[in-house]
């Protein structure tokens with residue numbers, strides 16, 4: 412039976428662990444976790460039944476699929492630590508923003524590598540992931556892709572440099588929607604709505620908008636069509652949209668996404 416291991420068992424690793432176990436892709440006893448935080452290992456073992464490893468190197472030597480899920484800033488230290496411990500046929504998956512396959516190969520040599528950019532909706536099996544591959548055979552490619560397909564949709568990119576844009580769009584993407592929810596609640600309260608009612612209305616609106624987006628997708632409709640259905644001529648939505656356009660909403664989003672993309676590029680240095 413194949414084993415998978417996660418070095419760095421934080422938020423994103425947990426989302427993937429939850430997904431692969433609930434999809435029955437791996438039994439909990441075949442999922443190894445490692446972290447410098449013992450409390451995380453204890454929590455994950457209790458919550459999902461996964462196996463804490465005693466060290467990163469022990470984990471690396473035991474798994475067929477090795478997921479590197481530490482922060483980009485910790486990646487060099489981890490790669491250096493495990494470089495002599497990898498299982499021969501293992502595929503290495505990195506989900507770290509900005510870390511190139513070239514950088515990983517500098518430490519690990521020409522091992523099979525998948526660089527992936529998932530997002531946190533993986534936690535509820537609705538992840539959006541893009542991957543690039545390096546030196547992977549069909550078996551390793553499948554093993555790597557299965558992890559992300561268990562938690563949502565996967566796109567394969569030919570050009571690795573595009574993964575910085577993916578990071579800005581879908582990796583970071585959930586945060587744009589959540590910030591919007593925070594501001595809707597804040598403004599609703601400023602306008603006099605009781606906080607509990609503001610929260611209730613905004614959460615339900617977000618959920619409803621998400622489900623409408625799903626319906627529109629299945630009918631091949633655009634987000635613009637969804638927006639137009641809310642917008643009565645001369646009405647309230649039109650008034651709000653005009654303010655956002657006048658304040659250059661497109662320019663604001665372009666700046667935000669460009670900053671995220673550029674930060675991803677910087678992290679590769």
Ligand SMILES: NC(=O)C1=CN([C@@H]2O[C@H](COP(=O)(O)OP(=O)(O)OC[C@H]3O[C@@H](n4cnc5c(N)ncnc54)[C@H](O)[C@@H]3O)[C@@H](O)[C@H]2O)C=CC1
Nearest residue numbers: 419420421422423446447480481482483485506507508529
């Ligand atoms: N959170 C997100 O929405 C997304 C995150 N990512 C990427 O996933 C990676 C992890 O992000 P998060 O889970 O959000 O971070 P996190 O901070 O929740 O998890 C990182 C974990 O790594 C552990 N760690 C640090 N140094 C270690 C070492 N030497 N050995 C073993 N464990 C070590 C930390 O204790 C922590 O538990 C990052 O590289 C990030 O770029 C990618 C897509 C989305």
Ligand SMILES: O=C(O)[C@@H]1CCC=N1
Nearest residue numbers: 507508578582583584
């Ligand atoms: O903020 C970050 O760096 C990570 C990568 C994409 C989402 N979270």
